Amino acid sequence: MPKARAWWSEAVGGLPPTYWYLWTGLLINRVGGFTVLFLSLYLTAQRGASTALAGLIVGAYGIGGVAGTLLGGVLTDRWGRRSTLLASHLATAVLLVALALSTELHMIAFFALLLGLAQAMPGPAFVAAIIDVVPAENRSRAFNLQFWAFNLGMAGASLLAGVLAEWSYVGLFLIDAASTALTCVLIFWKVPETRQRTTLPQAEIGGMRTALTDRIFLAFVGLTLLQALLYSQTNTIVPLAMRDDGLSPAGYGLLTALSGALIVTGQLFVPKLIDRHRKARVLAVSLAVMAAGFAVLAAADSLPFYLLAGAVWTIGSMLAAPPNAEINSELAPPELRGRYQAVFFLTFPAASFLAPALGGASLQAFGPAHWLIVAAVGAIGAALHLVAGPARERRVAATAARTRQTTTH
Known part of the structure; x- marks a missing residue:
């Protein structure tokens, strides 16, 4: 106890x-x-x-x-x-x-x-x-x-x-x-209201254009979109693949329940597991793990295979959740946090549209090989996180220094 x-x-x-x-x-x-x-x-x-x-x-x-x-x-x-x-x-x-x-x-x-x-x-x-x-x-x-x-x-x-x-x-x-x-x-x-008041004029603060022209931030948003595209497969294309393999809707319900149970029971352990590692590496590992889960589906033809794949990609998504939110918060200037969050959040409706539109055509054209394509996207995203990580870290350090200087004065 x-x-x-x-x-x-x-x-x-x-x-x-x-x-x-x-x-x-x-x-x-x-x-x-x-x-x-x-x-x-x-x-x-x-x-x-x-x-x-x-x-x-x-x-x-x-x-x-x-x-x-x-x-x-x-x-x-x-x-x-x-x-x-x-x-x-x-x-x-x-x-x-x-x-x-x-x-x-x-x-x-x-x-x-x-x-x-x-x-x-x-x-x-x-x-x-x-x-x-x-x-x-x-x-x-x-x-x-x-x-x-x-x-x-x-x-x-x-x-x-x-x-x-x-x-x-x-x-x-x-x-x-x-x-x-x-x-x-x-x-x-x-x-209470938590927004910090700023004495900077609106022209210096910027607006939505600042977030939409921030290359380092947009590169991170693009990589988050890749991750969202992978995860959106689970509620759009995976049910279709399971149907094609002769599995009932109850099987998909079991897969969804397994994913939820893993998150509810295991998510609280994630920070202790990842906090001592650099965020870019954690995100690279998480996307690689998700890619491995979807690669399993290329050979899946029974419910146990789907449940195994679901467990793997869920663990990958669990690892990604804290660093994704942290990096997003660190890249945003304090006076533009709302706008940066808005641009970041747009990745999810975009993925909800693109995943079924592209995934459905890919599954129809390539069959089980579709999952190898999805896994390749995840592997590319993992590599790009490692490439983009150093520039993000420099930006985060500069933003933190500017914030400390502003609050000191």
């Missing part, structure tokens, strides 16, 4: 109270965030939409998410973290109620677009606030716990959503709205 307590203290201790309120808000949001999981089923089963129309409406939600990510980044730097979080959560709660009460498909499409925008806005603000309040030496643990909470919440949402959907789709929307409102109350009550 003393050893267990010591390990737990090392894993979660030393983080400020504001971080834990943000972490709790994120967890509540994720556990209650099950509306989108069942939006297409709701549209077809309850509102009479065709499959094509349901796809368009869900696509509108995705388009709103891209716009919301960018808007959230700008507002995080201009309004502040707290104001952006409060406004986005309040708007999300209202829109969820509006969706629950709407019956006309054109209004549902309109509200879905706005919901995508509102639900994407808090992402940059959450991360920027964490960077503001957590010292650099503790950020690996902070981001690791954030990733853990996100996946724990998603697992909870998946379990609850199926039960609640059988009871009432409208109830699903309203409970999601209630959990969002609860997060809003928690932030209003316990989270």
Whole structure:
């Protein structure tokens, strides 16, 4: 027991109270965030939409998410973290109620677009606030716990959503709205504004253009996109490959459950494993491990092979989560943290579009050899992380020195 307590203290201790309120808000949001999981089923089963129309409406939600990510980044730097979080959560709660009460498909499409925008806005603000309040030496643990909470919440949402959907789709929307409102109350009550005021004129601070012309940062974003493309295979192309191998949807459900279980049970051990190593090397290893997992699929024709591959690529993604978030936080100037976070977050919707579009065509054209192509992309990404690492480290050191000088004066 003393050893267990010591390990737990090392894993979660030393983080400020504001971080834990943000972490709790994120967890509540994720556990209650099950509306989108069942939006297409709701549209077809309850509102009479065709499959094509349901796809368009869900696509509108995705388009709103891209716009919301960018808007959230700008507002995080201009309004502040707290104001952006409060406004986005309040708007999300209202829109969820509006969706629950709407019956006309054109209004549902309109509200879905706005919901995508509102639900994407808090992402940059959450991360920027964490960077503001957590010292650099503790950020690996902070981001690791954030990733853990996100996946724990998603697992909870998946379990609850199926039960609640059988009871009432409208109830699903309203409970999601209630959990969002609860997060809003928690932030209003316990989270102060964390943005540091700057005396620099707006022209010197820069804007979105600064992030979009930062070559070192964009190289890192590009490598993160490669990683996201790999992981997006797991929920887009892997189910198709399993179907082609004669495996049932239940088999894919088991694979997904295994991945979630590994993250929930193992993610807290990751910082102790990686903290003494340089981030570029950790990311290179993580992509190499993911590549190895996908390479297994080239020979997979049964469920045990898929489960083995899933365990391997999940471990790779677990290793990558803390350094990805840390590097992103370190490359961003303090006054532009929201905008940098927004550009970084765009890699995920981009991967969600590119992975099925490119992966589907590749699987059809090359069959199992598709997974060797995916593995090669991962290996290239691993090598590029080693090449790009030194320049990133020099930038991080320069940014940290400038931040220390600014806070001293």
